[in-house]
Amino acid sequence: MAQPGVSEPQKALLAKIVMAGEPDVGKTAILRRYTQTSPTSQSPPASFITTVGIDFKVKTISLNDTTLRLQIWDTAGQERFRTMTTSYFRGAHGFVLVYDITNTESFQGITNWMKAIYEKADENVEVILLGNKCDNEAERVIPKQRGEKLAWEYGIPFFETSAKNNINIEHAFSVLAQEILDKSSCIPLNSDVVDLSESAQKRTCCKL
Template identity: 70%
Template sequence: MAVLGQGQPALLVKVVMAGESCVGKTSIVRSYTEPGAPACSSSYLATIGIDFKVKPITLNDTRVKLQIWDTAGQERFHTLSTSYFRGAQGFVLVYDITNMDSFQGITSWMKDIHEKAGDEVDIILLGNKCDKESERVVPKRKGEKLAWEHGIHFFETSAKDNVNIEDAFSLLTKEILEKKSCVLYDLDVVDLNESKKRTCCAF
């Protein structure tokens, strides 16, 4: 993996939250980017349009600036939300374990991601609100099976209790960096070859 020196700027990584309305995307972002902040209440307003937070992290000696875009899940904002999918390196796809409709909508969101952002992006699936076990309608095995079918990682999370939020973002970032390091390595090889050509031609 490429390692950035202390004097080098952090890698900018665009991550987009996706999923139906009221599954807890905003609460997840807040839990991750504002540690120690009060948990969001159930009356927390749904995201209107688009919002984003920046989270600086260091992973394997690489400094990263995560730009996390929080998109609205309401149908009337669908076109606006999916327009922000382009250029993203990673997606956090979220459903609510107490809402079967939000789980069934994941396939449609997955299709939007592949259409707008391509097939090479990294995606992680979160079954949120695992603190509400008594209200669960989506079995954990269903989430695991769906993730397996799409070849992506899966966590059950709780934004309220901050369960698995850090682990999920760390794993997603690690996968993105591994892909980026390969690109950086390839570019270094190209630059080296070009430099050799210019040196040869100079004599």
């Protein structure tokens, strides 16, 4: 019990999130937009080279009296990297599946990514679906209703996003983080060091 006048310290947890989807749908741009210093900035992110293999960024947020450190893995969508990419699905608490509203193949690929999640990830994992590049309405080929229908079939939240114009990025990650926090059976670890190496990729939430 906390002493009078002394507030309870926030719980500190670690959550692993994996971004997945076909090449060039904007996964890296979304991640950079979300983790940049000023998330409310309307300036478009810089151009990015296609991710080769795996990269990650970390963002710490406060949610329901909990400090939640999000370890967000940006995976390559190319087929030649698929085995390596899906190997990082193990131990994930959440997934951000992304397609490009101007690219039919990227939308069709979501089915295969969901199958990989079912096969490789924990059954309690949380998933959100993002239809990215909604700022490019003139080249849209996937109606918003198709994205909503697909998400409904999988029982997952859906958002149309724009990394360029900063549309729904913060909100989408907040919804995913809340669902992870609500459902996850976290195991606090007595360590002040967060290990981001591959050896740390097991199904835990870690005390910072």
